[in-house]
Amino acid sequence: MSNRKGMVKGPENVKTPHNSRGTSPARSNSFKNKTTSPKKNAGPTVANNSRKGQSPDRQRKATPDRQRRRTPERKTSPDQIIVRSRGNSPMKYREENIISRGSENGSIERLDDDNLQRIIASYNQDEDNINVVVRVRPLSDKEIKAGDDMVVQFPGNGQVMVDAIPGGPGGGQKARLFSYNVVFEPAATQEDVLQYSGMKRLIEMAVEGFRCTCFCYGQTGSGKTHTLTGPPGLFGIKAVPYSDDHGLVFRSFVYLFQLLQEHTGRTFVLKASFLEIYNEKVIDLLNPGTCRKPLAVRWSKKARGFFVENLFTVDCEELDDLMAVLEEGIRNRSVGRHNMNDYSSRSHTILSVHITSEEPSENGVFISRFGKINFVDLAGSEMTKKTQSEGKTLEEANNINKSLMVLGYCIASLSDPKRKGTHIPYRDSKLTKLLADSLAGNGVTLMIACISPARSNIFETINTLRYAARAKKIRTKPVVLMDPREALIISLKREVASLQSENEYLRSALNVYSSSSSGDASERRAAQTPPHVDLEELAKLEGPQLAELVRLYMKENEALRKDNEDLFLSRDLLQRDHEIVCRENERLLKKLEEVNSSPLIPARPAFSAEILGGDQESSSTNIWTNPIPDTDNKTADNSSKQIPESIQKELDKRQIGARNNANIKGLRKPSSNDDKTHAPKIAQVKNMNLNNKGSDEESKKAEETDPMKRRFSVANPLVKNPDMFGSVISITDDEELN
Numbered sequence: 117m118s119n120r121k122g123m124v125k126g127p128e129n130v131k132t133p134h135n136s137r138g139t140s141p142a143r144s145n146s147f148k149n150k151t152t153s154p155k156k157n158a159g160p161t162v163a164n165n166s167r168k169g170q171s172p173d174r175q176r177k178a179t180p181d182r183q184r185r186r187t188p189e190r191k192t193s194p195d196q197i198i199v200r201s202r203g204n205s206p207m208k209y210r211e212e213n214i215i216s217r218g219s220e221n222g223s224i225e226r227l228d229d230d231n232l233q234r235i236i237a238s239y240n241q242d243e244d245n246i247n248v249v250v251r252v253r254p255l256s257d258k259e260i261k262a263g264d265d266m267v268v269q270f271p272g273n274g275q276v277m278v279d280a281i282p283g284g285p286g287g288g289q290k291a292r293l294f295s296y297n298v299v300f301e302p303a304a305t306q307e308d309v310l311q312y313s314g315m316k317r318l319i320e321m322a323v324e325g326f327r328c329t330c331f332c333y334g335q336t337g338s339g340k341t342h343t344l345t346g347p348p349g350l351f352g353i354k355a356v357p358y359s360d361d362h363g364l365v366f367r368s369f370v371y372l373f374q375l376l377q378e379h380t381g382r383t384f385v386l387k388a389s390f391l392e393i394y395n396e397k398v399i400d401l402l403n404p405g406t407c408r409k410p411l412a413v414r415w416s417k418k419a420r421g422f423f424v425e426n427l428f429t430v431d432c433e434e435l436d437d438l439m440a441v442l443e444e445g446i447r448n449r450s451v452g453r454h455n456m457n458d459y460s461s462r463s464h465t466i467l468s469v470h471i472t473s474e475e476p477s478e479n480g481v482f483i484s485r486f487g488k489i490n491f492v493d494l495a496g497s498e499m500t501k502k503t504q505s506e507g508k509t510l511e512e513a514n515n516i517n518k519s520l521m522v523l524g525y526c527i528a529s530l531s532d533p534k535r536k537g538t539h540i541p542y543r544d545s546k547l548t549k550l551l552a553d554s555l556a557g558n559g560v561t562l563m564i565a566c567i568s569p570a571r572s573n574i575f576e577t578i579n580t581l582r583y584a585a586r587a588k589k590i591r592t593k594p595v596v597l598m599d600p601r602e603a604l605i606i607s608l609k610r611e612v613a614s615l616q617s618e619n620e621y622l623r624s625a626l627n628v629y630s631s632s633s634s635g636d637a638s639e640r641r642a643a644q645t646p647p648h649v650d651l652e653e654l655a656k657l658e659g660p661q662l663a664e665l666v667r668l669y670m671k672e673n674e675a676l677r678k679d680n681e682d683l684f685l686s687r688d689l690l691q692r693d694h695e696i697v698c699r700e701n702e703r704l705l706k707k708l709e710e711v712n713s714s715p716l717i718p719a720r721p722a723f724s725a726e727i728l729g730g731d732q733e734s735s736s737t738n739i740w741t742n743p744i745p746d747t748d749n750k751t752a753d754n755s756s757k758q759i760p761e762s763i764q765k766e767l768d769k770r771q772i773g774a775r776n777n778a779n780i781k782g783l784r785k786p787s788s789n790d791d792k793t794h795a796p797k798i799a800q801v802k803n804m805n806l807n808n809k810g811s812d813e814e815s816k817k818a819e820e821t822d823p824m825k826r827r828f829s830v831a832n833p834l835v836k837n838p839d840m841f842g843s844v845i846s847i848t849d850d851e852e853l854n
């Protein structure tokens with residue numbers, strides 16, 4: 117296994133599937149152990165599966181080797197990724213997304229599901245648009261030979277313009293301009309797509325616990341598979357070592373492992389699955405079996421989403437394992453030949469990587485996150501006349517077009533604000549069932565629309581661009597998947613921290629440790645502090661000097677004890693003050709709620725608000741109350757002048773008024789909701805900057821140079837704010853130019 121070290125240092129050092137297969141039998145063996153061979157595949161993900169209806173070849177015992185691998189204490193070298201296998205079946209894993217384990221000592225009680233979901237929701241991001249980028253492939257040799265010309269232009273700023281379509285019985289069509297986050301021009305490299313598409317950000321979010329999806333959409337032969345996995349042959353019998361042609365998936369895996377290495381404090385478990393939807397049947401590409409038995413797509417009540425039953429999931433401890441999954445899936449997927457593409461994908465494929473992480477927190481509690489990244493290579497829409505499909509290829513084309521049509525309906529419904537809340541036909545195809553969460557659920561989604569620049573494909577190109585523009589309007593609400601009980605612990609910690617800061621605020625406002633008194637105490641102590649005497653000198657001291665020293669020490673002791681007592685007393689006082697102020701705040705809040713719930717009565721500022729809001733001039737406080745009810749009339753009427761009797765009494769009793777009248781102005785209980793500083797790290801993930809620092813400079817440079825050589829252009833708002841998933845970029849939807 118020594119060859120595993122240093123494997124994830126970067127693209128230069130990456131062992132490719134072929135490379136490692138040639139030089140390291142370990143990698144290919146480990147993959148065999150995990151999935152492929154129906155006889156030998158006793159990977160950890162299947163070992164303990166006793167689920168009803170489970171296929172027998174999923175219930176084999178783990179080999180001793182695999183069992184050893186599961187030991188949580190397994191040590192890893194610094195440059196290896198730490199992996200703790202749980203040995204779950206794919207199904208079990210999926211269900212654990214939501215329920216999972218609690219604290220180490222199990223002392224946290226199970227809470228009502230709704231409450232837990234609410235707590236978890238508080239960690240999550242705001243709604244966000246689906247991120248859409250466009251990739252335009254170069255003209256193919258065939259198109260050049262046929263004299264096809266480019267009909268796509270690139271005005272920059274993430275825009276793409278399609279030429280006018282002249283003449284015809286309908287009078288032709290005007291030129292159209294579309295805007296996206298990024299447009300990759302024909303000269304763009306595979307690395308450009310990784311760096312500037314937002315893919316890196318997506319991976320970072322998956323590591324933080326979000327469910328992320330990258331899907332490629334476009335007509336047949338437009339470059340979807342090329343973008344995701346590279347040109348045909350890269351992963352064939354004669355697999356190529358690291359190459360510039362490797363696609364987004366390969367590069368993302370490398371980046372993912374780099375990221376995992378940086379998170380030294382966390383333990384990661386990676387599992388991968390690879391499926392295809394061929395003629396509306398779900399086939400497991402990692403364990404297709406001899407008869408390619410289709411798997412069922414079911415609804416999980418707990419996970420509130422669709423899942424594929426009995427889908428094979430492979431533990432991936434190393435980068436090589438992920439590469440092996442990719443290689444195996446590509447080898448098993450359905451590819452066919454037609455007039456427009458010699459290596460046309462005849463199915464939609466979904467490659468998923470589950471990223472479970474555990475981070476030790478205080479008191480032996482672990483914070484678990486359940487991220488996931490899906491790579492979806494959709495089969496291309498086809499005009500069967502153009503592809504000249506027949507027989508089996510025709511049937512495939514019909515199924516592909518049907519499922520893409522359903523996807524189109526779903527996108528159209530989701531992107532139309534008028535249809536918000538209406539029925540979305542996810543259930544009409546397997547593809548939309550499995551993409552439902554990516555399209556409108558709690559995931560983060562990147563759509564790569566692939567187009568051909570050739571005139572002969574102009575209608576399909578416009579259709580794809582329209583589709584993409586529509587998808588750009590869809591909003592999702594990304595959610596971090598966490599263990600509910602762990603989320604509760606974080607929530608409680610946040611509450612405690614918030615209360616502590618509130619307490620400090622109250623202390624300073626009440627000026628309990630007034631500078632004068634604390635000054636007195638320190639002066640007093642300084643006066644009483646006995647002189648410092650070295651041990652050696654102590655032996656030389658005379659009896660009366662020693663007696664004086666002892667007297668001084670006793671006096672200091674006495675003073676310190678007194679100080680201590682004072683401190684305890686003021687602590688008690690503080691606690692009482694705190695309680696009373698909190699109660700008063702609560703009463704005011706309740707009153708506020710009552711006022712807000714009676715819309716017919718005009719509200720006006722209340723007295724208590726004045727106290728809490730500070731000085732009278734700035735009485736534009738945000739606490740309002742209803743002056744009508746009798747009980748409150750007095751306070752309301754005298755609002756700006758007097759403190760109500762009950763409160764004054766309370767303050768006098770505790771000498772707050774006398775001591776701290778000035779300080780009480782401006783006193784207001786800080787709401788825990790306002791306390792953004794305590795929001796957990798995961799909630800701030802949105803502000804992480806995905807794109808390379810050099811992104812803007814690169815794109816500028818690209819624009820400065822020859823437009824023919826320009827590789828991509830980025831939408832203007834993106835240049836200002838490269839945090840693509842956090843920015844809302846308006847789309848010039850199908851703008852028409854004269």
Ligand SMILES: Nc1ncnc2c1ncn2[C@@H]1O[C@H](COP(=O)(O)OP(=O)(O)OP(=O)(O)O)[C@@H](O)[C@H]1O
Nearest residue numbers: 253336337338339340341342347457460461495496
């Ligand atoms: N950006 C690109 N640069 C160079 N060649 C490309 C590019 N995009 C696509 N190609 C080439 O075009 C051909 C068709 O691409 P690809 O198979 O990826 O299309 P597709 O959209 O996946 O088609 P289908 O839907 O039929 O599977 C391939 O030979 C591929 O290598």
